[in-house]
Amino acid sequence: MTLALVFLVFGALGVVLLSMNALLGPKRTNPTKEKPFECGSPPLQDGINPFPIKFYLVALLFLLFDVEVAFFFPWALVFKSMKGTALPILAAYLAVLAAGFAYAWKKGAFSWD
């Protein structure tokens, strides 16, 4: 029961906070407000030109390993109740991802310039 209550309250709170700004904020635009904020001076380039690919690669790898770390939290919660089998399971899980990490490193994904 409390789980439902928690989801209800926090869900409602999230919705209210997000919609309050959309609902209450006055909408008055002018041509300057549409332009990107570049410390007040006129932008030197209009539009965004192509980015080097290595940024996308780093972003993807970060996402991968960040989600990996995210799975530690539920594992930590049930750590006590698993009585001893927790560590080998985590080791297996990490080994798989470490292999991926070593592969990326060898392929040169992390060499920057």
Place this chain on the structure above:
Amino acid sequence: MTTRLQAQARPDSLLLNMGPSHPAMHGTIRIMLELDGERILNSEVEVGYLHRGFEKTCEHRTWFNLLIYTDRLNYVSPLINNVGYVMAVEKLLGLEVPERAQWIRVLMSELSRVSDHLTCLAAMAMECGAFTAFLYKMKAREFLWDVIEQTTGARMTTSYIRIGGVRADLHADYEAAVRKGVDETRKVLKDVRGLLDKNKIFLNRTRDIAVMTPENAISYGWTGPCLRSTGIAYDVRKAQPYLTYDRLNFEVPVGERGDNFDRYMVRMKEMEQSLRIIEQTLPALQASAPTVEAGGLEPAEAIRASRTRRPESRVRLSPNLEGSEKAVYPGIMAADKRSVPPPKEDAYTTIEGLIGHFKHFMKGHGLRPPKGEVYFAVEGGNGELGYYLVSDGSDRPYRLHLRGPCFHIVAALEELIRGRYVADVIPTFGSMNMIGGELDR
């Protein structure tokens, strides 16, 4: 209008404005960066966003009421600008300033120098993320400003140091305030040293970044803490001792590698030297303190009394007129009638004082230095702060030019950040202590 950078930029690089209204650019510098990812290929620094027409305005002001403009040049250490300007005019006039006034000027200059370094390093630390160091240093600066405010009446823009001496004698219990300020600053310096000196993040952001070689620094005309961080020990207080600096013992700290961290370290050490100087001025000021007997007449009674006969007893000034009291006058103002306003008591009670007062402040009659030109430099917060005055004998300067130390330091910014990352621009610029008023004049 396409700037030089846009013309030279490669088509595939990203052009970014680190513009005037940026927290780390002190609001007045625009750096246009040509980026390849995070690395800076080329940059163009645009200044002039705080050009306030100082030199042109000073040509339309008399020598005396020009002081308010010199306060606002390097507004982080305002009293040092005043000392520079006033000593340049005194050199032009050939005026001798009494001993006590010189000691007060040294005390005020050093208080200003410590608050300059405190503000500069506070901003540099905060821009690298160390917000605690910023709050600690601002707290220390408050104590120093209390001392300045107690004597001069204002915290920052004081116009306290006048041609021929200083406006008022030190406050009655200035010594306690100075000691408290020095102790608090020492405590804060110890805390910040503990926070930043061996802090891995701060070291990675500043060690061996924006390294400046001594020859390059000389070629850019660098002076002050930035030049000393490259290893050259040039300090105007030691090179051409002015005021009573030759009777004070203090060292000139010197860095070895000339990178951001050395500029930070030289300023930290310089603060300790300045605190040492402040402590050395206290006994000298104590020795030359005049004995002022209490009691006297209020100005209103004195004026009534002076109508019948000259009042014998001293005129006690109301608190806000305290300052140019006759008794302390010989200690704080030169005796030359032509260039120094008479004390307030004379202006109230004697006709000669009144005439002298008006002659001094009326247009066309005030202070008129002889025809000629002079260059005088003092050790400002950022380096050699030089005034070049040209006088044509009238009561307004014909030409007043300021040699701003941070003008030359910021001129090297383009070269220092080429090839570095965007994140290195912030500590490099922070360690230069760019002050808009002194750079753009």
Place this chain on the structure above:
Amino acid sequence: MEQENILTALRTAFPEAVLDASVPPTDPAVVIRPGDLAAVMAFLKAEPRGYSMLLDLTCVDWPDRPDRFEMVYHVFSPASYKRLRVKAALPADGPAIASLTPLWKNADWLEREVFDMFGVRFEGHPNLCRLFMYDGFEGHPLRKDYPLRKRQPRIPMRSTP
């Protein structure tokens, strides 16, 4: 005394360039012909003289003199802590002088400032454009004939209520 021989050294090296020199009770100064500026400055910067730092570079506007713009250079030797002022007078129309950027790097901005404020052209300057004022600004503010309050607003000003 030390000061004299730098002035005499200059006189011997450039007999016709040095027009007059002022004796040390005032600041040591020397007035030269604008044409020989680069040579004199290179001579001063060379080792025996050792004036290796260009402290300051500015200009003074004397409208009533035939040579209106007087360029004032301050050089300084960090080894012997001595300063020297070098002055050169430029005519009123089309003032131009050699640029010192090959000798010192801070001459770049200093000369751009004098060009911005006085309109003196510097031959050989890599990027001679305004330093302080903005692009739409006509005229040179620090000239004596430029009125103090003549404002050229960059964007239209609102009429205050």
Place this chain on the structure above:
Amino acid sequence: MPGNFLSTRFDAMLAWGRKFSLFHYPFVTACCGMEYMSAACAHFDIDRFGAGWTRFSPRQSDLLLVVGTIAQKLAPVLKTVYDQMTEPKWVIAFGACTVSGGIYDNYAVVQGIDRIIPVDIYIPGCPPRPEMVLDGLLKLQEKIKTQGQVWRWNKKTS
């Protein structure tokens, strides 16, 4: 029917919320910046009035604190930053130079920023003491409380 009981109560609540959570954008240029630092730091703490949170982007701030001399060269920058601020927005002119050009009456300085953008509160002083800054902030909060709140469904006009 303008301002019936419900919307005035809502207005008052909105005003209360907005005045005690002013995120300011410090448009700092010159000497007043030193007094702004003193006012914003621990000794004279501006955070006691809810305005301590410094936002360096006009998108996330609702108070433009213009501090220090505004030169003619900086005028378009100030206008751009003001235009790029999200509604509702207020402007404080901090120091004599922003109020009226101060001691710089010459070719290079804008004689008061109300020539460029509408200003709500003028704080005189060169530089103003930190207490005057806090007093100016209180006056702005008073003004927010009394003026009718602008929000999406209420007043489309102003």
